[in-house]
Amino acid sequence: xxxxxxxxxxxxxxxxxxxxxxxxxxxxxxxxxxxxxxxxxxxxxxxxxxxxxxxxxxxxxxxxxxxxxxxxxxxxxxxxxxxxxxxxxxxxxxxxxxxxxxxxxxxxxxxxxxxxxxxxxxxxxxxxxxxxxxxxxxxxxxxxxxxxxxxxxxxxxxxxxxxxxxxxxxxxxxxxxxxxxxxxxxxxxxxxxxxxxxxxxxxxxxxxxxxxxxxxxxxxxxxxxxxxxxxxxxxxxxxxxxxxxxxxxxxxxxxxxxxxxxxxxxxxxxxxxxxxxxxxxxxxxxxxxxxxxxxxxxxxxxxxxxxxxxxxxxxxxxxxxxxxxxxxxxxxxxxxxxxxxxxxxxxxxxxxxxxxxxxxxxxxxxxxxxxxxxxxxxxxxxxxxxxxxxxxxxxxxxxxxxxxxxxxxxxxxxxxxxxxxxxxxxxxxxxxxxxxxxxxxxxxxxxxxxxxxxxxxxxxxxxxxxxxxxxxxxxxxxxxxxxxxxxxxxxxxxxxxxxxxxxxxxxxxxxxxxxxxxxxxxxxxxxxxxxxxxxxxxxxxxxxxxxxxxxxxxxxxxxxxxxxxxxxxxxxxxxxxxxxxxxxxxxxxxxxxxxxxxxxxxxxxxxxxxxxxxxxxxxxxxxxxxxxxxxx
Numbered sequence: 145x146x147x148x149x150x151x152x153x154x155x156x157x158x159x160x161x162x163x164x165x166x167x168x169x170x171x172x173x174x175x176x177x178x179x180x181x182x183x184x185x186x187x188x189x190x191x192x193x194x195x196x197x198x199x200x201x202x203x204x205x206x207x208x209x210x211x212x213x214x215x216x217x218x219x220x221x222x223x224x225x226x227x228x229x230x231x232x233x234x235x236x237x238x239x240x241x242x243x244x245x246x247x248x249x250x251x252x253x254x255x256x257x258x259x260x261x262x263x264x265x266x267x268x269x270x271x272x273x274x275x276x277x278x279x280x281x282x283x284x285x286x287x288x289x290x291x292x293x294x295x296x297x298x299x300x301x302x303x304x305x306x307x308x309x310x311x312x313x314x315x316x317x318x319x320x321x322x323x324x325x326x327x328x329x330x331x332x333x334x335x336x337x338x339x340x341x342x343x344x345x346x347x348x349x350x351x352x353x354x355x356x357x358x359x360x361x362x363x364x365x366x367x368x369x370x371x372x373x374x375x376x377x378x379x380x381x382x383x384x385x386x387x388x389x390x391x392x393x394x395x396x397x398x399x400x401x402x403x404x405x406x407x408x409x410x411x412x413x414x415x416x417x418x419x420x421x422x423x424x425x426x427x428x429x430x431x432x433x434x435x436x437x438x439x440x441x442x443x444x445x446x447x448x449x450x451x452x453x454x455x456x457x458x459x460x461x462x463x464x465x466x467x468x469x470x471x472x473x474x475x476x477x478x479x480x481x482x483x484x485x486x487x488x489x490x491x492x493x494x495x496x497x498x499x500x501x502x503x504x505x506x507x508x509x510x511x512x513x514x515x516x517x518x519x520x521x522x523x524x525x526x527x528x529x530x531x532x533x534x535x536x537x538x539x540x541x542x543x544x545x546x547x548x549x550x551x552x553x554x555x556x557x558x559x560x561x562x563x564x565x566x567x568x569x570x571x572x573x574x575x576x577x578x579x580x581x582x583x584x585x586x587x588x589x590x591x592x593x594x595x596x597x598x599x600x601x602x603x604x605x606x607x608x609x610x611x612x613x614x615x616x617x618x619x620x621x622x623x624x625x626x627x628x629x630x631x632x633x634x635x636x637x638x639x640x641x642x643x644x645x646x647x648x649x650x651x652x653x654x655x656x657x658x659x660x661x662x663x664x665x666x667x668x669x670x671x672x673x674x675x676x677x678x679x680x681x682x683x684x685x686x687x688x689x690x691x692x693x694x695x696x697x698x699x700x701x702x703x704x705x706x707x708x709x710x711x712x713x714x715x716x717x718x719x720x721x722x723x724x725x726x727x728x729x730x731x732x733x734x735x736x737x738x739x740x741x742x743x744x745x746x747x748x749x750x751x752x753x754x755x756x757x758x759x760x761x762x763x764x765x766x767x768x769x770x771x772x773x774x775x776x
Contacts, residue, residue, distance in 0.1 A: 414442040
C-alpha cells in the first residue's frame with residue numbers, strides 16, 4: 145500500500161482472478177432491443193459541402209437538449225451495456241461545446257461496455273459535464289462485485305465538474321472510474337471532487353486490473369485496489385495507494401519513487417516519446433474536423449493548457465466515414481489514394497486485408513469499432529511509411545488462423561521512417577477469443593522503425609461466450625481451440641511503447657528484437673491453461689516461456705515498470721516458469737522496477753529476470769518479488 149492511505153476506506157485486497165461469465169453473458173445477449181440513438185448529420189462538412197452521417201450508433205448532443213432526455217438515453221444504454229461484455233453492440237455519445245447539467249440537476253453518466261463518451265470541443269474545457277462520468281463495480285452475484293472485467297470503454301475531451309447531488313453519501317464523495325484493461329481516460333479535466341479508480345461503495349473496494357490516463361488533470365486520485373496503472377503526461381494534485389505496479393511518466397504532481405517498492409511507484413520526469421490520440425471536434429464555424437497531434441519528445445504535463453494541442457487539423461470531408469454497410473473495396477480505394485478513415489461504432493467482418501500504403505494516413509475508430517478477421521486474413525496492414533496514425537480500434541481474431549492481426553511494416557527491407565513523425569498506435573486493442581473462437585499466430589507485429597505504441601491491451605481471452613468451458617472444470621481443450629502463439633513481436637528499431645498490456649499467449653507473450661526499444665509500463669499474465677509442465681516448456685527443455693523476451697543479439701533496450709503474473713487454472717501442481725523476463729546481459733539492456741507474482745497457490749515462477757529475483761510460489765502467493773534494477 146502507499147504511504148498515503150485514505151481514512152475509512154478499505155485497504156487494497158489481494159489479487160483474485162476473473163470469474164467465468166458464460167451463463168450471465170448468455171442472458172445479457174438476450175436483452176431487449178437496443179436503446180434508441182439518433183444518427184448525427186453534422187451540416188455542411190461532407191463531400192461538396194453536404195451532410196455527413198456518423199452512423200446509426202452515434203448520438204450527438206448539444207446544450208439545448210434537455211438534461212432529462214440525455215440522462216434517459218444514457219441510462220438506457222448503460223442498462224443494456226453494463227453486463228454486455230462480449231456483445232456486438234457499440235455506441236458513441238458525443239457532446240458539442242457547452243455545459244450539460246446544473247448544480248441542482250446534474251448529468252450523471254454511467255459508462256458500460258463498448259461505449260464512448262467524448263466532447264467535441266477544441267479543448268477539454270469546451271464541454272463541461274456538471275455531474276459525473278462513472279463506472280462502478282460489476283456485480284456478478286450479490287456478494288461478488290468487482291471491477292476486474294470492466295473493459296472496453298472510452299471517455300475523452302471534456303471536463304467533469306464533480307457533482308453528486310442526489311447520490312447517497314458514499315457515492316457522492318468522488319467520480320468513480322473503477323475499470324481495468326482496454327479503457328482510456330484522455331484529455332479529461334476532473335474538477336471539484338476526487339477521482340477514484342476503485343469503487344469502494346459497491347461491496348468494495350474489490351479487485352481491478354487497470355489502466356490508463358493521459359493528457360488529463362485531476363486533484364486527488366484514489367488508486368486503491370488497482371494492481372497496475374500508467375498515468376502519462378498529466379497533472380494531478382495527489383495520488384494515494386497502489387498494489388503492485390504504478391507508473392507515472394511526465395506527470396506533474398506524481399509521487400516520488402525513492403522508496404520503491406514501498407510504495408510500488410515508478411516515476412519518470414518526462415515521457416521519452418509521446419503523441420496524443422486524434423480527436424473529433426467542431427470548429428468555430430460548426431464544421432467537423434479531426435485534430436491529429438504532433439509527436440513530442442521529453443514532455444511533461446498536458447498538451448492543451450496553453451492553447452490548441454500542437455498538430456494538424458484535417459476536415460472530416462477528407463475522411464471516408466465508415467459504417468457497417470460500407471464495402472471494403474471502397475475502404476481500400478480510399479486508403480490507396482491516401483485518404484483517411486473514420487470507423488463508426490460497429491463490428492466489421494474483414495475478409496480482405498485493409499492496407500495503409502501512404503505516409504500520414506489516419507485510421508480512427510470511435511465507439512470501440514471492431515475489426516474481426518475472417519478467412520484467416522490479416523485485418524490491417526500498414527506499409528513501411530512514416531506518420532501513419534491508427535487509433536481507437538479493437539482487432540479480433542476469427543475462427544480461421546490469421547498469421548498476424550495487425551502488421552506494421554512488411555520486414556522486407558524497403559522501409560522508410562521518420563523519428564520526428566513516428567507511425568503511432570493509440571488505444572488499439574486485440575482479442576484472440578472472447579466473443580467467439582479466435583486463432584492467431586501473432587496479434588501485433590512491428591517491423592518498421594520509429595513506431596510508437598501508446599496504450600494497447602493484447603489479450604488471448606481467459607473467458608468468453610463460446611468455446612470457453614475449456615480450461616475450467618477440468619476441460620483443457622481451450623488451449624487448442626483458441627490459439628495465439630505470441631502477443632507482440634517487435635522487429636523494428638527505435639520502437640517505443642507507453643502502456644503495453646499483453647496477456648495469456650501460449651509462448652513468449654512479447655518478443656523484442658529491435659534495437660533501442662523503450663517500454664514504459666509492461667503488464668502480463670502468463671496463460672492460465674497449460675494442463676501440465678510438458679505443455680508449458682520450450683523445445684530445449686526450458687521450463688515455461690518468459691513473458692518478456694529481449695532478443696539475444698539486442699544491445700540497447702530499456703523497460704521502466706514491468707510486472708509478470710502467474711495463474712494456472714485446473715493444472716497439475718508445481719507448473720514452473722523459469723523466469724518472467726529474459727534479456728541479454730549487457731550494460732545497454734536495462735530493466736528498472738520489475739516484478740513477478742504467482743496468484744494461484746500451486747504454480748511457480750523461479751526468477752524475476754534471468755536468474756535474478758525471488759521465487760514466486762505457494763509460500764509467497766500474492767506477494768510480489770521485485771528487482772529494482774537489472775543489471776544491478
